[in-house]
Amino acid sequence: MSIEYVVVSEGEHDEPIELPAEEDGSLLLSTVAAQFAGASGLKFRAGGRLRGLRLADERVLPPADGWAAHRYFCAFPRAAERAPRPRCSDLIVLGLPWKTGEDAVRDYFAAFGELLMVQVKRDAKTGLSKGFGFVKFAEYEAQLRALGRRHMIDGRWCDVRIPNSKDGGSAADRKVFVGRCTESLSADDLREYFGAFGQVTDVFVPRPFRAFSFVTFLDPEVAQSLCGQDHIIKGVSVNISTASPKRERARSALLGWGVLDAPRVFSWPPDAWAHAAPPDAKPYLKYE
DNA sequence: GTTGAGCGTT
Secondary structure (H helix, E strand, C coil): CCCCEEEEECCCCCCCEEEECCCCCCEEHHHHHHHCCCCCEEEEEECCEEEECCEECCEECCCCCCHHHCCEEEECCCHHHHCCCCCCCCEEEECCCCCCCHHHHHHHHCCCCCEEEEEEEECCCCCCEEEEEEEEECCHHHHHHHHCCCEEECCEEEEEECCCCCCCCCCHHHEEEEECCCCCCCHHHHHHHHHCCCCEEEEECCCCCCCEEEEEECCHHHHHHHCCCEEEECCEEEEEEECCCHHHHHHHHHHHCCCCCCCCCCCCCCCHHHHCCCCCCCCCCCCC
């Protein structure tokens, strides 16, 4: 007896993959979801019309004329059912050219979705741009599109972020620390290398040179999955670990050395041991 | 040489 395979793709025009049917001729929804996360069913096109397949007891049932007669693609829950969409926040736009004003910023970001607000921050006296501004979108999807990439505005690369004065540090779990970098590794090298693991939204390489960098991914799971690993990039063995905010690290160090009292409830970060000082270490304070 | 730039007159 041989296994029957069902030809399924994510969207109608995506590359198909063969999924094994069960002995009773049904296809387990879990088999579909294992390849296409979030899929809730299957559909196919018959005579130009879309047709959905029956679902019974977490199993997709074959059409009347059998699996082999069609190729299938996934049905997903409506966006509104997956989760209530978070509200849009103001977004900070960093790195604007000095000459760029509201009109150019509005023209640029209008391509991502309807804008509710555009500001370029200026010096009160001179009226000159401070090189950053704020935008707010009407739709959360537009905000996601704008956050997921860099932006070339009037000839300069600009970054769009959630401002840290509101809801600060939301990028922490999407960011990794890349240690043991050499000067030969450029931001573009890192972007290209890590782009193979998932969409990279930011790369920070300190200048002047220091032997580390930060890489931020769109997907926190991608970032977390890389932590603890060593990777060889252009012949350089780098070490990847969690990126923790400067404030947190300073505080952890002070607590660890007994300079500060620990609060009654305090949980060490998973890598706290790695930052612990030897018993004879002198406290080192760096003031901002 | 293993922890980051810049963050909002109203």
